[in-house]
Amino acid sequence: MPITESVSVVVSAFSLVALAEIGDKSQLVCMTLAARHRASPVFWGATSAFLLLNGIAAGLGAAVVTWLPEALMELIVAIVFALFGVQALRYCPESEASLHDLITGRRLFVSTLMLIFAAEFGDKTQIAVAGMSVNWPPLKVWLGASLALITVTALGVLLGKTLLKRLPLATIHRLGGGLFLVFSVLAFCRAIQ
Numbered sequence: 001m002p003i004t005e006s007v008s009v010v011v012s013a014f015s016l017v018a019l020a021e022i023g024d025k026s027q028l029v030c031m032t033l034a035a036r037h038r039a040s041p042v043f044w045g046a047t048s049a050f051l052l053l054n055g056i057a058a059g060l061g062a063a064v065v066t067w068l069p070e071a072l073m074e075l076i077v078a079i080v081f082a083l084f085g086v087q088a089l090r091y092c093p094e095s096e097a098s099l100h101d102l103i104t105g106r107r108l109f110v111s112t113l114m115l116i117f118a119a120e121f122g123d124k125t126q127i128a129v130a131g132m133s134v135n136w137p138p139l140k141v142w143l144g145a146s147l148a149l150i151t152v153t154a155l156g157v158l159l160g161k162t163l164l165k166r167l168p169l170a171t172i173h174r175l176g177g178g179l180f181l182v183f184s185v186l187a188f189c190r191a192i193q
Contacts, residue, residue: 009136013129013144018152020125025183026050026116026149027156032176033115034160035167037108043157045112050149053120057129058142074191078184080118085180119183125149 021027026046033042120126125145132141163172 006137006140009140010144010147013132013136013141014148014151015144016128016132016148017125017145018148020128021149021152022155024125024152026120026123027152028179029115029119029183030112030153030156031160031163032172032179033108033112034157035163035172036160036176039157039161041106041108042112042160043153045109046116046153046157047150048109049113049116049120050153051146053117053126054129054142054145054149057126058133058138058145060130071191071193074187076118078187078191080115081180081184081187085177085184087177089174089177089181 030042030046129141129145132145167175
């Protein structure tokens with residue numbers, strides 16, 4: 001494949017995925033987590049989840065998203081979002097030090113990775129990556145899609161950290177908890193349809 005064609009595939013995958021993910025739940029999740037916790041584990045957890053998900057989608061195509069019923073995946077997402085939402089709403093300023101002691105680098109990294117993985121498994125962008133990989137070289141599709149998701153994640157983390165400077169932490173916890181619960185309800189509704 002000529003270099004211009006390779007670049008075209010990467011740019012096409014990047015553009016499609018970036019446009020689909022700006023303002024999507026994964027970016028909002030990263031914003032919320034970064035506003036409440038350290039940015040680095042949130043960024044690397046989300047990035048790892050996206051690299052893995054894009055690898056699965058590009059490597060195995062659309063077959064992967066049919067392994068688990070869509071309703072079951074939506075139910076898992078609803079439960080995970082609900083747990084994060086309740087935890088955020090239970091925020092107490094006096095427990096701030098203990099909360100940050102509990103949710104440190106590795107634990108936050110793993111929590112973010114699992115949350116993004118569950119939320120995005122079988123999502124529209126993963127299906128798009130699988131579809132593009134049928135017609136285009138999977139490695140180039142993976143690269144373009146991964147760069148798009150890393151960029152969107154970085155923007156979300158940056159916006160989340162900016163929010164932290166503008167709003168009181170208690171307000172961010174309430175907004176974040178409410179947002180997670182809204183996503184939980186939406187995922188639950190999709191699961192029962």
